Amino acid sequence: MQIHDLEKIFEEKIEREIKIESKDWMPDAYRKTNVRQISQHAHSEIVGMLPEGNWISRAPSLKRKVILIAKVQDEAGHGLYLYSAAETLGTSREQMIEDLLSGKAKYSSIFNYPTLTWADMGAVGWLVDGAAILNQVMLCRTSYGPYARAMVRICKEESFHQRQGFESLLVLSKGTPEQKAMCQDAINRWWWPSLMMFGPKDAESTNSDQSMKWKIKRKTNDELRQQFVNMAVEQVKLLGMTLPDPDLKFNEVTSQYDFGEIHWDEFWAVVKGNGPCNKQRLEARNKAHEEGKWVREAALAYAKKQQARISVKVA
Amino acid sequence: MKTFIGKQLYGDFGEQEPGGEIAKEKKAMHDEDAWPLWEVFIRSKQGLDHKHAGSLKAADAQMAIENARDVYTRRQEGVSIWVVESKHIHATNPGESESLFEPAEDKIYRHPTFYDLPDEIKHM
Numbered sequence: 001m002q003i004h005d006l007e008k009i010f011e012e013k014i015e016r017e018i019k020i021e022s023k024d025w026m027p028d029a030y031r032k033t034n035v036r037q038i039s040q041h042a043h044s045e046i047v048g049m050l051p052e053g054n055w056i057s058r059a060p061s062l063k064r065k066v067i068l069i070a071k072v073q074d075e076a077g078h079g080l081y082l083y084s085a086a087e088t089l090g091t092s093r094e095q096m097i098e099d100l101l102s103g104k105a106k107y108s109s110i111f112n113y114p115t116l117t118w119a120d121m122g123a124v125g126w127l128v129d130g131a132a133i134l135n136q137v138m139l140c141r142t143s144y145g146p147y148a149r150a151m152v153r154i155c156k157e158e159s160f161h162q163r164q165g166f167e168s169l170l171v172l173s174k175g176t177p178e179q180k181a182m183c184q185d186a187i188n189r190w191w192w193p194s195l196m197m198f199g200p201k202d203a204e205s206t207n208s209d210q211s212m213k214w215k216i217k218r219k220t221n222d223e224l225r226q227q228f229v230n231m232a233v234e235q236v237k238l239l240g241m242t243l244p245d246p247d248l249k250f251n252e253v254t255s256q257y258d259f260g261e262i263h264w265d266e267f268w269a270v271v272k273g274n275g276p277c278n279k280q281r282l283e284a285r286n287k288a289h290e291e292g293k294w295v296r297e298a299a300l301a302y303a304k305k306q307q308a309r310i311s312v313k314v315a
Numbered sequence: 316m317k318t319f320i321g322k323q324l325y326g327d328f329g330e331q332e333p334g335g336e337i338a339k340e341k342k343a344m345h346d347e348d349a350w351p352l353w354e355v356f357i358r359s360k361q362g363l364d365h366k367h368a369g370s371l372k373a374a375d376a377q378m379a380i381e382n383a384r385d386v387y388t389r390r391q392e393g394v395s396i397w398v399v400e401s402k403h404i405h406a407t408n409p410g411e412s413e414s415l416f417e418p419a420e421d422k423i424y425r426h427p428t429f430y431d432l433p434d435e436i437k438h439m
Contacts, residue, residue, distance in 0.1 A: 021409070023406070023408065023409050024409050025409075070389075073385075073389070074389075077385075077386045077389075080369075080371060080386055081369060084369060084370045084371065087352070087370075092349075093349070093372060094349055149369075150369075153369070157390070296350070296374075297348075299350070299374035299375075299378060300348070300350060300374045302374065302375070303374040303375035303378075306375060307375075
């Protein structure tokens with residue numbers, strides 16, 4: 001079959017909402033975009049464990065501690081689902097991990113911000129996971145089958161993350177003046193980076209939006225960001241707290257909340273490796289990988305030895 | 316100054332190199348040093364089939380089952396697990412789909428609804 005015939009079949013499938021599976025023919029650029037996006041998504045889950053891991057040993061109660069452990073464990077699992085999905089496109093796990101450890105691969109910039117107080121655990125759950133969920137819900141319908149299935153699984157688990165975060169803030173918001181202040185401070189620090197999570201403004205896109213055409217994405221950055229703002233504005237009222245944006249106001253014409261300008265210089269600085277914790281995060285990942293090396297080797301040596309024993313018995 | 320390089324969507328952070336001196340030379344792992352890939356099948360409750368849940372890496376079958384338990388059954392999703400090394404799975408090729416599956420399309424007489432029967436007929 002000619003390439004243009006294959007391309008036509010591929011385009012038709014996309015058009016008719018038929019998922020693309022790993023063995024189907026697909027344009028190289030589609031494969032490459034998916035590998036990049038899915039692996040970056042996987043890296044984000046893995047690095048995302050670090051800011052929260054910081055608070056496992058400092059959680060204020062046993063209840064909060066087991067919740068946090070469960071959440072971090074979920075994120076490890078989410079990383080696995082996504083690495084597996086990326087691998088179906090022909091890239092190897094080892095290559096992806098190498099790219100993360102060397103600093104070549106990207107992950108969500110949000111995880112390069114520090115978690116300074118306990119209230120940050122609540123704010124991360126409510127805002128960061130909340131922003132992630134909007135994206136992930138959309139990705140449940142992405143055109144690449146293995147990615148979509150991974151996202152369905154992730155979404156099922158993720159909603160607990162956001163709810164526990166909000167509930168945790170709710171408790172603080174009804175606490176002592178110090179606890180209330182801590183709650184407001186965490187919201188103040190996480191609000192803008194959460195808005196940045198959705199990526200640059202649609203207007204600044206230089207390329208034609210191939211990801212939308214291929215239905216890898218189904219909503220633009222600005223659409224998702226607006227959806228998030230509209231939701232958060234209502235939710236913050238239940239906490240009796242405020243969002244740190246004086247320009248936030250309901251627009252009668254659009255029936256949406258207008259919001260202030262995002263500091264894109266900060267966004268790009270963090271993306272380029274100059275955020276508060278970029279170096280620390282990569283060092284932590286590298287350290288964990290190095291220190292786990294002997295475990296990986298020992299497990300493999302043991303498996304080989306067991307197998308050799310079985311072969312001897314059979315013979 | 317416009318620092319923007321390429322289209323970036325949420326979860327897709329482009330390919331530009333980061334700053335800092337973190338980047339290190341890494342040796343690629345050899346294939347034989349990597350744990351093999353396993354496919355995981357979960358029975359969600361007694362009486363139902365095992366269904367494909369996903370895949371994972373493990374050094375051997377026992378570790379694959381233990382990891383599958385941790386990854387896929389943390390919320391009571393299963394009562395039984397099968398694992399099989401991915402390399403043992405044989406599959407149809409998408410290129411053969413037409414010859415394999417299309418012949419069934421025009422055989423509607425294989426379905427009960429193909430047969431027009433009087434409404435009075437009971438228990439059928």
